Amino acid sequence: MIRYRFAEFTLSAQERRLVRDGREVPLIPRYFDLLLLLIERRREAVHRREIFDAVWADVIVSDSALSQAVRTLRRTLDDDPREPRFIRTVSRHGYQFVCPDVIEDVEDTLRPAAGPSPVAPAVAAAPADAPVELEAPEAFEPLLERISRTPSAATDEDRREAAELLHALGTAEALERLGTRPGHAVARALLREARWDSPGAGPVPVLGAPAPLAVTRELLRLRLRRAARFAATRWTGASTGSALAGIAFGSVGGTILAVAPGSTAPMAIAPVLAVVGGTCGALAGAGVGAGLALAEAAFRSQRTVALTTAGAIGGGLVGGAVQWLGHWGLAALFGLDLDIGGGLEGVVIGGAAGLGFAIATRSTHDGLAAPRGRKRLQAALVTAVCCGLAGLALTLAGRPLAGGTIHAIAASAKGSRATLAPLGRLIGEPDFGPVSSAILASGEGALFGLGLAFGLMRRPRGSEEPQSRRT
Numbered sequence: 001m002i003r004y005r006f007a008e009f010t011l012s013a014q015e016r017r018l019v020r021d022g023r024e025v026p027l028i029p030r031y032f033d034l035l036l037l038l039i040e041r042r043r044e045a046v047h048r049r050e051i052f053d054a055v056w057a058d059v060i061v062s063d064s065a066l067s068q069a070v071r072t073l074r075r076t077l078d079d080d081p082r083e084p085r086f087i088r089t090v091s092r093h094g095y096q097f098v099c100p101d102v103i104e105d106v107e108d109t110l111r112p113a114a115g116p117s118p119v120a121p122a123v124a125a126a127p128a129d130a131p132v133e134l135e136a137p138e139a140f141e142p143l144l145e146r147i148s149r150t151p152s153a154a155t156d157e158d159r160r161e162a163a164e165l166l167h168a169l170g171t172a173e174a175l176e177r178l179g180t181r182p183g184h185a186v187a188r189a190l191l192r193e194a195r196w197d198s199p200g201a202g203p204v205p206v207l208g209a210p211a212p213l214a215v216t217r218e219l220l221r222l223r224l225r226r227a228a229r230f231a232a233t234r235w236t237g238a239s240t241g242s243a244l245a246g247i248a249f250g251s252v253g254g255t256i257l258a259v260a261p262g263s264t265a266p267m268a269i270a271p272v273l274a275v276v277g278g279t280c281g282a283l284a285g286a287g288v289g290a291g292l293a294l295a296e297a298a299f300r301s302q303r304t305v306a307l308t309t310a311g312a313i314g315g316g317l318v319g320g321a322v323q324w325l326g327h328w329g330l331a332a333l334f335g336l337d338l339d340i341g342g343g344l345e346g347v348v349i350g351g352a353a354g355l356g357f358a359i360a361t362r363s364t365h366d367g368l369a370a371p372r373g374r375k376r377l378q379a380a381l382v383t384a385v386c387c388g389l390a391g392l393a394l395t396l397a398g399r400p401l402a403g404g405t406i407h408a409i410a411a412s413a414k415g416s417r418a419t420l421a422p423l424g425r426l427i428g429e430p431d432f433g434p435v436s437s438a439i440l441a442s443g444e445g446a447l448f449g450l451g452l453a454f455g456l457m458r459r460p461r462g463s464e465e466p467q468s469r470r471t
Contacts, residue, residue, distance in 0.1 A: 001107040004039050006099045007085070009077065011039060014107040018076070025076055026199035030055050030366065031069050038087065038097040045088075045096040058375065059367030060230050060459060064157060068197060070095060071161055140169060140177050147190045148183030163187075163194035171195070171202030180210045189218035196300060196366060223298045230368050231293040234456050238289025239282050241455020245447045246281025246402075250274040253403065253423075253440075260422035269418060273406070280322075280402045285452050287318030288350040292357060292456060293368075300365050307354035315350020319343045326405075336412050341399050348390050349401075353449050356386030357456065370459045383453035384446040391445025395438045403440045407432050 001014040010019045018025045033055045079086045088098045146162035166174040195201035206212050254270030291314025299306035323342025330336040360379035361369035410416040424436040
């Protein structure tokens, strides 16, 4: 591997360290990857899309994440965007590393000197909560003023940068000086959000702090506004993926039912069940997908709890609505008084989908999970297994999913040929019994989870924001 030396800096690709004059400068992993990419391809301007594909390959983030990364790197390198020594902005394209004197060496061990990094060259490199070599206490005040302003008085990027600088000066002291001044809830939310991208940032508690409800509201507003477009895209993808899974399950199940020995169902049952399956899948995917998309956009800590809870709520709301409409519709149109499910089933399947997706993407914390290739397949399979087990548990508890409900309706309606009894006889049961219903529910839940996860993780084309703003 190659070690790069430029100006007073040394970047070790093997040890993943940036050193300045013998002292290590902390960088979060993605920012290090960005700097390494720009240096490796310094003979060209790297397009923003290529940067997203290389540095944020497993997540979907907004264009402001790249702008923030470049600002942090410039502070770390003591670079001026107006007269750049290292990173040049290429308008409406991307960025280029422009330092002419880059020396490549064979990688060896770097031994940084003990002690903190000097603050004057790179204030972002100072450990949080440690007093920096900036004696003037008024250094905090202009930064606190910037993050306490309303959004109309300062841009989001300007306030975000001020929050990162405050973490560099010392998180604990910044919070103490912030106090309960006007706008402190907004400022506290900004500090909590910025700590993810600030090396060595200290904790920014919400509970126990002044106005915890206001801080929580501002934090949710920040995160939802940042990722609203992506969350909407993921919700659509989840609903589409679940609908396709339902169509596939209904088509295959209907075809097997039509050709099963002793079945009186016509082949036309296959497209009918495909429509029913697609509708059920789309509705369930819409509810669960909306919950997961919003939770993933709004929560960066306690992600597993948030996704599980949000999936359960989304599934329960849609399931409850379908249960009420289905019961009312069957009674009004066909005079059938059936205790069909929906609400509880939606809670269980939605919670299982959220839990499986959270487990499969647990390393994600700085964007919306969008793994590729094998990792995407693994995440979808984990989600499918969790949903399949949830479907099995519901069946064992006497709560059938869509397939079991169709069988119950067909068995109660005179002359219906949609009964699933032939499927039970295929596996050796005299009727559609517990074994066949368990197999059907497990498969139904697993295929729903698979389609939901694949749709949820779909990476939209052209996901970057408009590039009219310069960093």
